[in-house]
Amino acid sequence: MSRIRIVGGTITKTTGGDYNIYSDGNIVYNSGTAVAETSDTSIVYGEPKDAPEKKIVSKIKVEFRPNLGWEGEFGFDWARTGDSQMPVDVPYSSIIGKYGSVYATDSKAVFTFDNALYQKKLLEYESFLLVDFGKYYVPNMTLMIGETAILDASIEVLEKPDSMRYKYDESIFEVLILEKLSNKEGKHYNDKVIQIKCLKEFSAKQKIELIATKDKINTRIGQINLLPNNVVKELDVLFIPVKHNGTTGAVKGNEMKILSNAFKQAYIKGNIQQYTSYVEVGGWWFDLFFTTKDKKGNKILDRSDVRSLHSALDSAFFDDDANEIYKDHYRLYMMSNGTINGEAEAIGNAKTVVVFQGRNDSTAPHELMHAMGLYHTFDNDGKFTYKLHKTDNIMDYTHQTKNSKTGKQNERFSTNKWQWKILNKKM
Ligand SMILES: [Zn+2]
Structure with missing residues (x-):
């Protein structure tokens, strides 16, 4: 757009404040007689400045x-x-x-x-x-x-x-x-x-x-x-059926799919396999893990000793020298009996997880991610603490709740950026 103005006489412009002129091209003054610049303080020459942005923006x-x-x-x-x-x-x-001194799952x-x-959580987002x-x-x-x-x-x-x-x-x-x-x-x-x-x-x-x-x-x-996807971490997981008192644990529903999806979120390529045979445990010494009784009188897992259950299963499994090839795998032992869903050996730095047949499809991925270093989303020890049952995060307990609109059981399958960095240190 161009504009040319021709005036026969004098032009005078007066402003009470500043007077700014911006141009993307040249500014040319031509005078038949003199060009005068005067100032009460000083005349400054410097680098050109950008014109202020136009205010017409999309709303x-x-x-x-x-x-x-x-x-x-x-x-x-x-x-x-x-x-x-x-x-x-x-x-x-x-x-x-944050929760107080009483753990989130307590009423x-x-x-x-x-x-x-x-506000710290919001800083996770550009x-x-x-x-x-x-x-x-x-x-x-x-x-x-x-x-x-x-x-x-x-x-x-x-x-x-x-x-x-x-x-x-x-x-x-x-x-x-x-x-x-x-x-x-x-x-x-x-x-x-x-x-x-x-x-x-x-x-x-x-x-x-x-x-x-x-x-x-x-x-x-x-x-x-x-986020950059050139940081893929390969990880081996072995689901191992355990035979105890005549019954054997098995893979449940969608759990391998939920696990492989959750891995993808953190750029982990999971090599998830099922052990083609089973490991058999038993005898009076193994039954010592199941000395607690439930209301019906059935023997159930004594949770005070669950850590040693992990090492007992590991030693039974590695009794067979051929299983040495699985020593760097995450080992997920599937037992048939037990009134809890599962338990990881520890939060982080652990390779062994035990799950029981009464578990839900997201238990195995949940326990495995404990072993890989994730706390519950409602745990005060995590980087962020969310209110119990209020997320679809795999480390929440939301699967215990029903959706108020649909009446369907809620599912947990998501993870957040700060969790990705724990699961895959390359991220
Ligand atoms: Zn848990």
Whole structure:
């Protein structure tokens, strides 16, 4: 755009404050007589400064969320506000804090929200300022080579933009637009808007940005960060059936799938196998682990001695020299009897886990992740402590609760970025 003004007489401009002129090109003064510059203090020459940004920005915010069909097959950790369609999605602004001296699972436990810890949790997410909306917290996502992820969008439009487009490295990702984003004024939740496929390994953090254009001005209105996936850790896990008192433990339902998904979230490639035979234990000395009696008089595991149960199973297993090849594997012993679901040998630095047949599908992954260093999400010893039953995190006890809307049993399958770093030190 150009403008030429011709005035026959004199032009005088007077301002009470500063008078600034910016140009991306040249500023040329031509005079038939003299050019005069005067100042009451000094005349300063220096580096050119940028003109202030124009205020015409798109008034729209788009936040990406996992789709209801998400089973944890990729990592997605976002600053939860409860706006997704996931069955367990409680705003972090009410569930991050600490428990008192009584452990979370006790009915007398007292949870107190802690704003400083909540703010610390928000620092886990990159953020930027979005005019009219405030801080935008960018989700952290993990996606292994060849894997795909389908995401929803939570949208708020104050003014319709002229257009919107995704911006990302096309050599690394293939982004399919499954549904056009709503752009009418108001709040919308769009199901399955994009499918992201990872085409190759990347060693630097990647962004998928959503850019809106209004009056030819571009504004970033949405973003997802993908953590470098060149840090894949390979890990061997062996599910071992244990025969005791004539019955043998076995793999349950979806547990291997839940485990391999949870591993993927932390860029772990799990080599998960089942031992083709079984290990048999028994005799009076082994029965000593089961000296406690339940209400019906059945002998059950004496939990005070559970640590030695792990080493007793290990020594029975390694009695067979051929099993030496499994000495660096995580060993998951499956027993048929026992009134607890399972127990890891220790939190971190442990290789042995015992699970019992009464367990649920997420017990084995849960116990294994204890052995790999994760505390319960509701444990005061973790980096962050969340209120019991309020997350779908694999280290919560949410599977004990039912969804108030659907009446279905809730599931646990997710992990957060700070947990990924414990499970996979390369991250
Ligand atoms: Zn546990």
